Amino acid sequence: MKSNELYSEESHQWLVLGRDPAKPEKIIDTNQYLIKSAEEAIILDPGGIELFSPMLAGVLHHVKLENITTLFASHQDPDIISSLGLWDKTVPNAKLYAPWLWEGFIRHFGMENIQYMPIKDEGGEIKLGTATLKFIPAHYLHSSGNFNVYDPQAKILMSGDIGASLEHGDVPLFVENFAQHIKYMEYFHRRWMPSNRAKNNWVARVRELEINMMAPQHGRIFKGEMVNEFLEWFSKLDVGIA
Amino acid sequence: MINSQQATSAMNNFVRVANIITNLDMILSQAKNLSLTAKNARVVALRAGDAAYGFKPITNFIDEFSEQTIRTTSEISKLSNQLFTLALAVVRCTDYQYQLTKAQSTSAHKCVITLQQQSLMDLKQKTRNLEQAIFSLESYFEDIQKQMRSAEYIAVTSRVEASNAGEFSHSLESVSDFIAEAAKKIKKAVNDNLQEIYKLRGALR
Numbered sequence: 322m323k324s325n326e327l328y329s330e331e332s333h334q335w336l337v338l339g340r341d342p343a344k345p346e347k348i349i350d351t352n353q354y355l356i357k358s359a360e361e362a363i364i365l366d367p368g369g370i371e372l373f374s375p376m377l378a379g380v381l382h383h384v385k386l387e388n389i390t391t392l393f394a395s396h397q398d399p400d401i402i403s404s405l406g407l408w409d410k411t412v413p414n415a416k417l418y419a420p421w422l423w424e425g426f427i428r429h430f431g432m433e434n435i436q437y438m439p440i441k442d443e444g445g446e447i448k449l450g451t452a453t454l455k456f457i458p459a460h461y462l463h464s465s466g467n468f469n470v471y472d473p474q475a476k477i478l479m480s481g482d483i484g485a486s487l488e489h490g491d492v493p494l495f496v497e498n499f500a501q502h503i504k505y506m507e508y509f510h511r512r513w514m515p516s517n518r519a520k521n522n523w524v525a526r527v528r529e530l531e532i533n534m535m536a537p538q539h540g541r542i543f544k545g546e547m548v549n550e551f552l553e554w555f556s557k558l559d560v561g562i563a
Numbered sequence: 564m565i566n567s568q569q570a571t572s573a574m575n576n577f578v579r580v581a582n583i584i585t586n587l588d589m590i591l592s593q594a595k596n597l598s599l600t601a602k603n604a605r606v607v608a609l610r611a612g613d614a615a616y617g618f619k620p621i622t623n624f625i626d627e628f629s630e631q632t633i634r635t636t637s638e639i640s641k642l643s644n645q646l647f648t649l650a651l652a653v654v655r656c657t658d659y660q661y662q663l664t665k666a667q668s669t670s671a672h673k674c675v676i677t678l679q680q681q682s683l684m685d686l687k688q689k690t691r692n693l694e695q696a697i698f699s700l701e702s703y704f705e706d707i708q709k710q711m712r713s714a715e716y717i718a719v720t721s722r723v724e725a726s727n728a729g730e731f732s733h734s735l736e737s738v739s740d741f742i743a744e745a746a747k748k749i750k751k752a753v754n755d756n757l758q759e760i761y762k763l764r765g766a767l768r
Contacts, residue, residue: 377670381675382672
């Protein structure tokens with residue numbers, strides 16, 4: 322599994338892990354994010370069962386196992402958190418932050434040791450070392466209980482399925498040409514995102530945030546001006562269409 | 564180290580446990596029917612009066628062994644829930660071992676090796692727990708087998724008594740037939756389960 326650093330300061334670092342060359346062909350590629358401070362680390366959307374072993378090997382390159390104190394699941398989908406039963410044995414003392422709505426569902430993945438920390442609908446925040454991570458509500462985008470993670474210091478928004486693109490092959494890490502990138506995102510957003518109202522509400526709230534990087538769970542990451550281009554495009558997109 | 568074949572085998576064992584539990588439901592339902600049959604037979608024997616004099620004590624026997632079978636099966640049902648949990652724990656531990664084996668093929672990190680050693684110990688413990696539960700289950704099934712041998716004997720005796728019950732012969736003969744049929748079904752389910760247990764024990768070794 323490849324890993325790339327997105328942000329690095331003394332307080333904490335952001336890494337993206339993904340694009341595993343050994344990934345079975347028929348499963349969707351996913352980006353997993355690791356944020357680490359000197360003593361603690363959080364994995365955002367740790368991924369599915371199929372990716373657990375490369376993820377574990379990848380994560381251990383960067384953090385000690387005992388430093389993985391927290392997991393975050395933006396929503397309940399299997400590509401997000403079906404590896405939970407395996408992480409539960411690997412980091413039994415960790416906490417899982419996930420939407421309150423999905424607790425009874427996510428526990429089906431197997432959770433005997435990790436503590437479920439339900440995130441209220443209005444969101445919340447946690448500390449990682451000196452850094453603060455905010456849970457930004459993104460309900461109905463696509464899941465009915467759904468959160469993004471915003472880091473005001475790094476100015477990174479982990480946007481879950483928002484901004485996701487479905488491309489095959491060895492895809493570059495960042496969006497280089499927005500117009501050319503639309504074809505990889507359009508169907509996904511029209512089909513997976515069910516509500517224009519929820520979408521417009523999210524766009525309005527996210528425009529208030531200072532964002533250098535918007536990091537989705539699938540495909541390329543938006544950097545700099547590409548973030549605004551995405552927000553502009555998404556605000557005009559009619560979603561909830563099969 | 565666990566390979567994909569061993570992970571599949573753990574899942575097959577889980578399916579065996581599921582088969583055992585399905586058969587248990589069948590045994591319990593047949594035992595309940597037997598109990599009901601004993602009650603019906605008692606009513607028919609009372610109506611028949613002296614003509615079914617020899618049949619009356621038989622109804623007590625039917626009642627006794629059906630109640631015994633229900634009790635045993637209910638005990639097994641409690642154990643079977645535990646068995647499911649234990650079998651699932653073995654599947655999860657095996658899967659975890661398999662995933663760690665895959666992780667080790669790409670990373671020689673000492674943490675992965677430590678996790679693998681710990682999880683192997685955990686797997687051994689969970690497998691031992693499952694073996695113990697299976698051992699208890701086996702003894703319950705042996706009890707049911709004994710009860711069914713009594714049932715078959717009673718079916719034969721009751722048929723003889725039924726033939727002397729005049730106009731009630733037909734009703735009482737159908738009781739005998741039902742006991743014989745239920746005992747046969749229960750015995751088959753028990754034999755199937757003992758075979759599954761035998762395979763399960765072999766696979767867990």
